Amino acid sequence: MKTLIAITLAAVYGLITRLMFGFLDNSSQIMSVTFLFVVPLLIGFLTVLLIPTEKTTSGTAAFFKPWLTSLGLLFITLLLKVEGIICWVLLFPLFATVAGIGGLIAYHYKKSSADPAEGSDGPDWPKPNTLNVSLLFMLPVALGSLEGERAWTPEEITIQEQLTIDAPVAAVWQVLAKKHAVSQQSRPPLSSSLLGFPRHISTTLDTLAVGGKRISYYEKGLHFQEKIVRLEKERLLVFSVNTAPGQFPPTVMDEHVLIGGKHLDILDDTYQFQTLADGSTRVTLSSRFYINTPFNWYARIWANYLMSDILQGELYSVRARAMDAKRPVAFSPLHSASKRTETL
Template identity: 35%
Template sequence: MKRENLITIVQIMVVPTLYAVALRLFFGGNTWGNLFSVMSMSFLFCVPTIMGLLTVYLSDIENVRHFSYRFFVPWIPVVILLIITIAFTIEGWACWLMILPLFLIAASVGGLIGGQLKMRKHDSKLYISFLALLPLLVAPLEVVAGSISGTYEAYTFIDIKAPAEKIWGNVTRVRGISAAQDKGWLTRVLGFPRPVKAELNYNGVGAYRKAIFTNGLVFHETVSEYADKQKMVFSIKAYPYEIPSTTMDEHVVIGGQYFDVLNGTYELERLNSTTNRLHLYSHFKLKTTFNFYASWWARWIMQDIQNNILQVEKYRSENE
């Protein structure tokens, strides 16, 4: 390999990666308060876009002429950034899994922009310099605009061939769930705590229900509406100070700055003489500047948790 080609390869991998690492450390610091935040569109979209732009703009013009190069090669620095931030515990695996699709799409967009600038006949270094500063310029404006607070619903249900009395007993009080009974594939991949058990002190309005998960996560629930073997509505509260820092990434901690679960509802519907349908709703709150994206993941996570619980309640009602 020619020395010039080797220098170009190193350049298009190192420069975008160092740029992203520097901004990740800057946006993740506490020096500027809330002016610069990793949980912002200015970081989550602008930074990978500039990474892709730099990767393609610094590449050889013959490579840049190919669309596949402009679209896919910007993914390489993103993967390198992923490896570095996880290796040095700058970022967690769960966060990366959720933001990776956004990073890859933004990097490809940046690669296409960089390709257009590269193929222009006149020098574009001034444009590149300005665009590289874009995250720092946009972030304060995003803070002024403010985060969007939104409430969302996660809905799941399951059909159970068992008497209502038996189902309801497994709903109000969930005995210990072993690891083998845990079917929550998404939460397992993300490394989220898994459910262990749920305790209710009595059946009725005002009752206290404690839903216990692994790694110190506890949902404190208060029953606000109760109809025996028909419906139970309860508020949900998780206190971040009770959750060990190693349990969840700070950006997705339940009850934290960005994500909180508000309430849940169980409803038991009779379908026929042998089958009942168990509905489970929950409402959660997000407060970010990119709720349109974060709400997809939050809903998938909540539905995975709920489906996991419903599967346990179905098995126990039908087989025990």
């Protein structure tokens, strides 16, 4: 029971800190070193600090019990709609690991402070007074206000995927030239969709020429406006991507991973076509985008994974439509008789 109370109190502390950062989002950013390193460190420290000494007898327990606090915070913020599922999925491994480190620090400090005469199960950590608690609450917000956007580092990334399609390049090219195309994916559900990224529904194109406009529609009202900026028939097709997050419904994606937001934006997509010796076509789809966080080394891992998944889904859709166009239309006597009647 005492362990549960300790975990609950530490999770409540995390929630209050998150809400304080939300209210002060112009100066204390959620996507900051302070919130994603200092806050979980303090949550883990507070968890083990409040748990009775005899309930945490090893470093392993001290490391993983703060993970329970992090899970509790996850469920509370999802329930209150403070955070979105995709944001937590991306950040939880880092957040929980840092919380575990905070737990280890508290465990070793308690162990070194125990009275040797009373053994390893000596007295619990002294209960913090009101001043200590106040400082604990205010420290992350003060540091976050000082940090602001100073630690953000814009970084441009290009990722590409390839797929061989058993169809001539002219047929594949015509798939992208269609005025209206419904997405078809002859593959299992995308991992990005399982994480909450809306599925691609359809695409419209006004004209296949430089300056032509394409709109890609996704679930939940998400859509991207694209413009052809370079075209070499059956060889190269480049789209610039316009992502204006203000036009998206607020329920589409979490604000901290919103495409076109402060931390992530897609710049352009490039299709390249190569005819292989057997007559099939190799299609290379690359996407150039940027990330802007204080921990790009971590954000890059997830960005590469998700963007690669999205590009693969688009390539599979192109292949499915090209193979459908390649199949001969089944002969229908009724259809044929109808045509003859119309001719007469």
